[in-house]
Amino acid sequence: MLTFLATPPLAPLSELAPLLAAAGRALHARGWALGTSGNFSAVVRREPLVLAISRSGVDKGRLSAGDFLKVDDKGLPLEGNGKPSDETVVHLTVVRERGAGAVLHTHSVRSTLLSEAAGDTGGLALSGYEMLKGLAGVATHEHSEWVPIVENTQDYDRMTRDVKAALLGNPRAHGLLLRGHGLYAWGRDLEEAQRHVEVLEFLFEVEGRLYAASGRLKARAAGVAAGGRDGGD
Amino acid sequence: MLTFLATPPLAPLSELAPLLAAAGRALHARGWALGTSGNFSAVVRREPLVLAISRSGVDKGRLSAGDFLKVDDKGLPLEGNGKPSDETVVHLTVVRERGAGAVLHTHSVRSTLLSEAAGDTGGLALSGYEMLKGLAGVATHEHSEWVPIVENTQDYDRMTRDVKAALLGNPRAHGLLLRGHGLYAWGRDLEEAQRHVEVLEFLFEVEGRLYAASGRLKARAAGVAAGGRDGGD
Amino acid sequence: MLTFLATPPLAPLSELAPLLAAAGRALHARGWALGTSGNFSAVVRREPLVLAISRSGVDKGRLSAGDFLKVDDKGLPLEGNGKPSDETVVHLTVVRERGAGAVLHTHSVRSTLLSEAAGDTGGLALSGYEMLKGLAGVATHEHSEWVPIVENTQDYDRMTRDVKAALLGNPRAHGLLLRGHGLYAWGRDLEEAQRHVEVLEFLFEVEGRLYAASGRLKARAAGVAAGGRDGGD
Amino acid sequence: MLTFLATPPLAPLSELAPLLAAAGRALHARGWALGTSGNFSAVVRREPLVLAISRSGVDKGRLSAGDFLKVDDKGLPLEGNGKPSDETVVHLTVVRERGAGAVLHTHSVRSTLLSEAAGDTGGLALSGYEMLKGLAGVATHEHSEWVPIVENTQDYDRMTRDVKAALLGNPRAHGLLLRGHGLYAWGRDLEEAQRHVEVLEFLFEVEGRLYAASGRLKARAAGVAAGGRDGGD
Numbered sequence: 001m002l003t004f005l006a007t008p009p010l011a012p013l014s015e016l017a018p019l020l021a022a023a024g025r026a027l028h029a030r031g032w033a034l035g036t037s038g039n040f041s042a043v044v045r046r047e048p049l050v051l052a053i054s055r056s057g058v059d060k061g062r063l064s065a066g067d068f069l070k071v072d073d074k075g076l077p078l079e080g081n082g083k084p085s086d087e088t089v090v091h092l093t094v095v096r097e098r099g100a101g102a103v104l105h106t107h108s109v110r111s112t113l114l115s116e117a118a119g120d121t122g123g124l125a126l127s128g129y130e131m132l133k134g135l136a137g138v139a140t141h142e143h144s145e146w147v148p149i150v151e152n153t154q155d156y157d158r159m160t161r162d163v164k165a166a167l168l169g170n171p172r173a174h175g176l177l178l179r180g181h182g183l184y185a186w187g188r189d190l191e192e193a194q195r196h197v198e199v200l201e202f203l204f205e206v207e208g209r210l211y212a213a214s215g216r217l218k219a220r221a222a223g224v225a226a227g228g229r230d231g232g233d
Numbered sequence: 234m235l236t237f238l239a240t241p242p243l244a245p246l247s248e249l250a251p252l253l254a255a256a257g258r259a260l261h262a263r264g265w266a267l268g269t270s271g272n273f274s275a276v277v278r279r280e281p282l283v284l285a286i287s288r289s290g291v292d293k294g295r296l297s298a299g300d301f302l303k304v305d306d307k308g309l310p311l312e313g314n315g316k317p318s319d320e321t322v323v324h325l326t327v328v329r330e331r332g333a334g335a336v337l338h339t340h341s342v343r344s345t346l347l348s349e350a351a352g353d354t355g356g357l358a359l360s361g362y363e364m365l366k367g368l369a370g371v372a373t374h375e376h377s378e379w380v381p382i383v384e385n386t387q388d389y390d391r392m393t394r395d396v397k398a399a400l401l402g403n404p405r406a407h408g409l410l411l412r413g414h415g416l417y418a419w420g421r422d423l424e425e426a427q428r429h430v431e432v433l434e435f436l437f438e439v440e441g442r443l444y445a446a447s448g449r450l451k452a453r454a455a456g457v458a459a460g461g462r463d464g465g466d
Numbered sequence: 467m468l469t470f471l472a473t474p475p476l477a478p479l480s481e482l483a484p485l486l487a488a489a490g491r492a493l494h495a496r497g498w499a500l501g502t503s504g505n506f507s508a509v510v511r512r513e514p515l516v517l518a519i520s521r522s523g524v525d526k527g528r529l530s531a532g533d534f535l536k537v538d539d540k541g542l543p544l545e546g547n548g549k550p551s552d553e554t555v556v557h558l559t560v561v562r563e564r565g566a567g568a569v570l571h572t573h574s575v576r577s578t579l580l581s582e583a584a585g586d587t588g589g590l591a592l593s594g595y596e597m598l599k600g601l602a603g604v605a606t607h608e609h610s611e612w613v614p615i616v617e618n619t620q621d622y623d624r625m626t627r628d629v630k631a632a633l634l635g636n637p638r639a640h641g642l643l644l645r646g647h648g649l650y651a652w653g654r655d656l657e658e659a660q661r662h663v664e665v666l667e668f669l670f671e672v673e674g675r676l677y678a679a680s681g682r683l684k685a686r687a688a689g690v691a692a693g694g695r696d697g698g699d
Numbered sequence: 700m701l702t703f704l705a706t707p708p709l710a711p712l713s714e715l716a717p718l719l720a721a722a723g724r725a726l727h728a729r730g731w732a733l734g735t736s737g738n739f740s741a742v743v744r745r746e747p748l749v750l751a752i753s754r755s756g757v758d759k760g761r762l763s764a765g766d767f768l769k770v771d772d773k774g775l776p777l778e779g780n781g782k783p784s785d786e787t788v789v790h791l792t793v794v795r796e797r798g799a800g801a802v803l804h805t806h807s808v809r810s811t812l813l814s815e816a817a818g819d820t821g822g823l824a825l826s827g828y829e830m831l832k833g834l835a836g837v838a839t840h841e842h843s844e845w846v847p848i849v850e851n852t853q854d855y856d857r858m859t860r861d862v863k864a865a866l867l868g869n870p871r872a873h874g875l876l877l878r879g880h881g882l883y884a885w886g887r888d889l890e891e892a893q894r895h896v897e898v899l900e901f902l903f904e905v906e907g908r909l910y911a912a913s914g915r916l917k918a919r920a921a922g923v924a925a926g927g928r929d930g931g932d
Contacts, residue, residue, distance in 0.1 A: 026760070030730075031263075034431040035367035059428060060261070107364055109438045130851055131806055132881035134734035140853045141879060152363055154373045180374060181363035195758060197734035205808045209441075209907075213916035217446035251645060267664035268600035292661060293494070340597055341672045359570075385596055387606045414596035441675075450679035478771045497729075525894055527725070539778035573830055575904045618829055646840060647829035658891035674908075683912035 010101070013079065015064035016042045016052045016190070020102075023194055027106055028060035032201060036060065037107035037182070039085040042190050043095055051074035053091060089160045090184065097167040100186035102193040107182035110204040115149050115177040123148045123170075124177065127202045134199035135174045136192060146170055148202065152181045156170030175200045205220050243334070246312065247276045249423070250298035251283045253335075256422065256427055260339055261293035265434060269293065270340035270415070272318040275423050277377040282306035286324060288315030305329055320395045323417065330400040332440035333419035335426040343437040348382050350450050356381045356403075359436045367432035368407045369425060373441055380433065385414045408433045476567070479545065482508045482518045482656070483531035486568075489660055493572055496528035498550040498667060502526065502647070503573040505551040508656050509561055515539035519557060534584035543691030555626045556650065566652035568659040576670040581615050581643040583683050588634075589614045590643065593671045599667035601640045602658060612636055613666065618647045641666045706821040710798070712778065715741045715889070716750045719801075722893055726761035726805055731900060735759065736806035736881070738784040741889050742794055748772035749898065752790060754781030788859045789883065792902035794868040799885035801892040806881035809903040813847050818918050822847045822869075825902045833898035834873045835891060845869055846899070851880045874899045 020040050027033040027040075038060050040055035051071050058067045069080025075088040085091075091103045118124045122196050126132065127144035135145065148166040153159050163184070166176050177187035185200055187193035211217045253273050260266040260273075264456040271293050274286040284304050302313025318324075324336045328456035330402045342393045351357045359365065369377065372388035381399040384394050396417070399409050407429050418433055420426035472693050486506050493499040493506075502527050507519035517537050524533045535546025541554040545631045551557075557569045584590045590600065593610035601611065614632040619625050629650070632642050641651035651666055653659035719739050726732040726739075737759050740752040751771050757766045768779025774787040784790075790802045817823045825831065826843035834844065847865040852858050862883070865875050873895050874884035883900055886892035910916045 031435075034435045035364065035428045037364055037367060037432075041251060107435075109435060109442070112362060112364070112439050120700075123397060128879050129811060130877070131734065131736055131811070134736060141851055141855075152374055173924060180361050180364070191758060195734045199736075202730075202733045202806075206811050209808070209812060209911065210916060212442065212446045213911045213914070214449075215446070217443060218292075264668075267668045268597065268661045270597055270600060270665075270668075292657060340668075342668065342675065345595060345597070345672050346675060371637075385607055411596070413594050445675065445679045448679070450676060497901075500892045500901045501831055503833060503898075503901075520883060525863060525890060534714050561735065575901065575908065578830070579908060612710075618840055620841075644829070646827050678908065678912045681912070 010043055010045060013044055013052045013068065014065075015069050016044065017068040019190055020052065020054065020068055021063045021065050023104065024054065024060050024063040025195075027104070027197065028063070028130055030199070030201075032106040032108040033060040034107070039087055039091070039105050041088075041091045041095075041101070042102040043100070044070060049092070049095065050078065050215050051091060051095065052083050053088055055080070056085045057105070068081060086156060087159075089156050093160050093164050094167065094184060094186050098148070098165060098186055099188075100193070101188045102190040103184065103186045104193045104197050105182060106185050106197055106201070108201055108204065110182060110201065110208040111183045113217060114204050114208055114211065115179045115181065117211055119149050119151070121149075121180040124207065126200075127206065129203060129206065131199055131202055131206075134195055136187065136196070137172075145203075146173060147175055147177055148173060149177045149179055153177045243276055243278060246277055246301065246303050247298075248287045249277065250260055250301040253285065253287065253301055254296045254298050256337065256423060257287065257293050257296040259294070259427075260337070263434075265339040265341040265430070266293040267340070272320055272324070272338050273336070274321075274328075275335040276333070277303060282325070282328065283311065283323070284328065286317050288313070289318045291315070306447045309415065311443065315392050319389060320392075322389050323396050325342065326393050326397050327400065327417060330397060332420055332421075333426070334421045335418065335423040336419045337426045337430050338415060338417050339430055339434070341434055341437065343434065344410055344416045344439040345413060346450060347437050347444065348412045350444055352382050352384070352412040354382075357440065359433075362436060362439065364432055364435055366432060366437075369420065369429070370405075376438075377405060380408055380410055381406060382410045382412055384413045433436050440462055441442055476509055476511060479510055479518045479534065479536050481581065482510065483534040485656055486520065486534055487529045487531050489570065490526050490529040491598065492660075493570070493663065494529070496667075497661070498572040498574040498585060500573070505553055505571050506559070506569070507554075507557040507561075508568040509566070510536060514556070515561065516544065517554070517561065518553055519550050519555060521546070522551045526537060526549070549579055552622060553625075555622050556629050559626050559630050560633065560650060560652050563630060564652055565654075566659070567654045568656040569650060569652045570659045570663050571648060571650050572663055572667070574667055574670065576667065576674040577643055577649045578669050579683060580677065581645045581647065582651075585615050585617070585645040585676055587615075590664075590673065592673065595669060596690040597665055597668055597672075600661055602653065602662070603638075611641060611669075613641055613643055614639060615643045615645055618645045649664065707835060709742055710909060712743055712751045712767065712769050713764075715743065715920060716767040718889055719751065719753065719767055720764050722803065722889060723753065723759050723762040725893075726896070727762070727882070728899075729785050731805040731807040731896070732759040733806070737780070738786055738790070738804050739802070740787075740790040740794075741801040742799070743769060748791070749777065750787070750790060750794065750931075753785055754779070755784045757781070778784050782879055786858075788855050789862050792859050792863050793866065793883060793885050797885055798865065800887050801889040802883060802885045803882050803896050804881060805817045805896055805900070805901055805905065809900065809907040810882045811879060812880045812916060813907055813910065814880065816910055818848050818850075819925045820848075820879040821904065825899075825906065828902060828905065830898055830901055830905075833894055835886065835895070837869075844875055845872060845904075846876055847872060848876045850876055851878045 024040050033153050036057050039054045041051050044050040044052050054067050055067050070078040092221050094103045124147045130141045132138050132143045148170050150162045185196040257273050269290050272287045275286050277283040277285050285301050289298050303311040304317050327336045357380045363374045365371050365376045381403050383395045383399050418429040490506050502523050505520045507517050510516040510518050510699050518534050536544040537550050560569045590613045596607045598604050598609045614636050616628045616632050651662040735756050738753045740750050743749040743751050750768050753782050754766050760786050762803045768784050769777040793802045823846045831842045847869050849861045849865050884895040
């Protein structure tokens with residue numbers, strides 16, 4: 001299993017927040033966290049668990065250090081302004097199950113398309129690419145990375161259970177996709193988590209172009225869409 | 234209907250203009266307002282209605298605070314240099330019908346292609362995407378957003394009537410497309426309007442790639458094009 | 467014919483060079499003038515004709531004011547360091563035939579692909595797009611712009627004659643394509659020329675996606691390519 | 700054979716490192732060196748050979764002068780912190796066989812896709828494009844550039860032998876592709892190497908779009924991928 005036995009020294013919110021904000025703005029600039037999508041976290045303390053995480057609803061192009069708050073191991077706010085992201089529980093699950101030091105959640109066009117197109121098979125296989133060596137512990141391009149795809153839901157208890165099951169069932173995965181939603185990637189620290197996002201998004205673009213070229217891109221069965229205008233929310 | 238009961242405090246031109254200019258330059262940088270395309274506005278006062286709007290013909294990559302002027306509820310200039318955009322009446326219509334605090338009009342490659350490809354069906358359905366939760370009042374990805382598509386015209390009275398009809402007929406829409414032309418999106422304030430542009434343009438790229446992959450991208454019936462060179466203007 | 471009766475006041479090299487350099491770096495940033503491709507000019511004086519033009523072989527990402535020199539109406543250097551671009555004669559032809567104040571020559575992926583795909587028909591028709599209104603003198607999207615496509619050659623006398631013929635034969639054109647090579651666009655001043663590049667490149671991307679979707683993208687008949695490795699220089 | 704008889708004056712590490720770092724950050728910004736992919740070098744001294752090269756494992760978006768070290772002609776560190784890239788031997792081979800002053804290795808989406816799609820034919824032919832004139836010594840678009848494709852391996856001795864054979868067999872090549880891995884390009888100095896990367900990556904995008912449009916993009920036979928989840932590393 002891919003854990004971090006020798007974890008790096010942790011840092012206080014005041015050190016982590018500007019680094020997380022810069023990472024978030026860079027992801028927004030690449031179009032991987034448009035609007036208010038995406039949320040970003042890093043571990044402040046292990047025992048008891050304290051997480052620095054972006055507040056809900058903030059535009060990621062304007063993200064600043066003041067947009068991060070500290071939460072406890074149940075996701076309750078300890079310090080800082082605003083409401084923690086609804087998906088804080090997913091971040092906490094990844095931190096616990098993987099021993100991760102940082103978790104980045106992004107929404108790219110490619111991950112949205114691929115997670116739908118490959119969703120029925122439960123995951124996406126990435127193999128044979130040199131870029132895979134950017135993933136921690138991968139020493140050769142002759143590696144097959146299985147990125148599990150979890151169904152999307154607004155029931156965060158269910159999402160947390162599904163994500164936990166996907167992590168336990170795929171102990172070597174470096175990221176997971178929520179269907180029609182986006183990527184969760186993590187690392188022993190923020191730098192490694194950023195690297196994993198870049199590696200996986202790069203490979204999603206490669207695979208996405210192959211899917212398009214081979215006729216495997218397909219729309220979600222859009223029952224609602226056929227129902228016509230203003231179908232409600 | 235999606236209105237803004239508790240509207241945020243309004244601001245004078247001197248505060249709004251630099252923010253609008255920065256928003257416009259960012260949209261230009263993404264390729265969503267190339268050349269002089271696009272125009273951007275925000276409400277200065279409600280009663281009587283006063284709007285800050287970009288002047289006509291300015292390059293959006295060089296947009297500065299001095300490129301905005303104040304107009305009254307008929308679109309007549311009150312303060313500032315230059316001529317208000319011809320589409321000022323559309324902005325005023327959106328502000329009145331939706332109670333919007335800001336309106337952003339962009340021209341992207343994707344919205345141009347999709348508004349032609351889906352134009353005959355009168356609108357574009359976006360459903361099942363987590364990114365939809367970036368739209369105000371949308372709490373779940375199990376939402377179907379209907380983006381009405383209005384035929385393009387240079388008759389601004391007709392355009393205004395058609396846009397008003399589309400707004401009244403689709404009270405929950407967060408944006409509308411002009412065919413072969415671009416997107417109008419709005420929000421209770423500039424920040425929300427920007428978020429809506431990013432969310433909708435993201436989903437236009439997702440849908441545009443699905444349209445291309447499934448053979449649904451098609452050119453406008455280009456009668457003129459066949460007529461040969463220099464067909465005139 | 468599209469000429470500029472009331473031409474704007476001209477400026478000396480010291481004023482034009484930094485503006486031309488900034489325009490060139492912006493075009494490089496968008497990927498429309500990678501490597502040393504592209505060259506950029508503006509008129510310093512009309513009678514006798516003096517042109518400020520980028521020197522040959524400079525990387526467009528590093529373009530600075532010192533990379534421009536003054537040439538006379540035969541393209542001979544008057545002031546500044548380096549060799550004028552080989553395509554200086556084409557710039558001079560456009561300036562003479564159109565009365566242009568600035569000429570921008572770019573090489574984009576889209577113009578390369580489209581100029582090959584549509585090359586046999588002698589030009590590319592762009593019609594029905596609102597973005598066309600960014601071209602000088604175009605007041606409605608119900609306009610058909612014919613962009614002539616001229617065969618590429620390294621014989622600059624022949625290229626000059628072919629470009630002149632294309633300009634005379636298409637008096638309303640705002641730009642022309644060299645096949646497998648790129649775009650020449652111009653305007654009464656640098657700002658207008660930049661706008662025309664953005665408008666045309668935007669529409670090349672729109673048309674390029676339609677060509678790809680409808681199977682009209684095709685490779686140049688690559689006789690040499692089949693001949694195997696290292697077939698010459 | 701394409702060598703550099705009149706090589707430019709060499710520079711010490713303190714001068715080369717900031718230029719190499721800036722080049723690397725620019726390549727990362729274009730998405731051609733995401734994560735820790737890519738490595739960059741320049742010659743400090745010829746006799747005996749001393750090379751400045753990026754250290755292993757550094758994020759290319761954060762590359763700074765301190766991330767470069769000096770190595771000898773066997774790739775052993777002489778000065779600076781960190782471990783030289785595993786691919787240092789490939790850089791040294793290119794420097795020796797071509798007399799290059801700088802070598803840039805990038806991983807783009809397009810080079811990954813094309814090197815797989817064209818890999819079985821041993822190389823990629825680029826011909827008829829004006830952009831080819833950005834390659835040193837190429838004076839006309841009627842040039843056919845053969846970019847050899849070498850099978851990827853984690854055995855760096857074998858990779859070095861294969862790269863050397865490809866260089867000897869294609870004395871006029873300006874770059875070579877590693878299959879599923881990326882591009883090596885070089886030049887007499889860093890500026891020329893950067894130009895060659897931009898020219899080749901531009902043409903990879905052109906060809907990549909033609910491959911996609913003509914059904915020639917194809918996935919690697921993904922035997923491992925079918926094996927299901929978590930198939931090892």
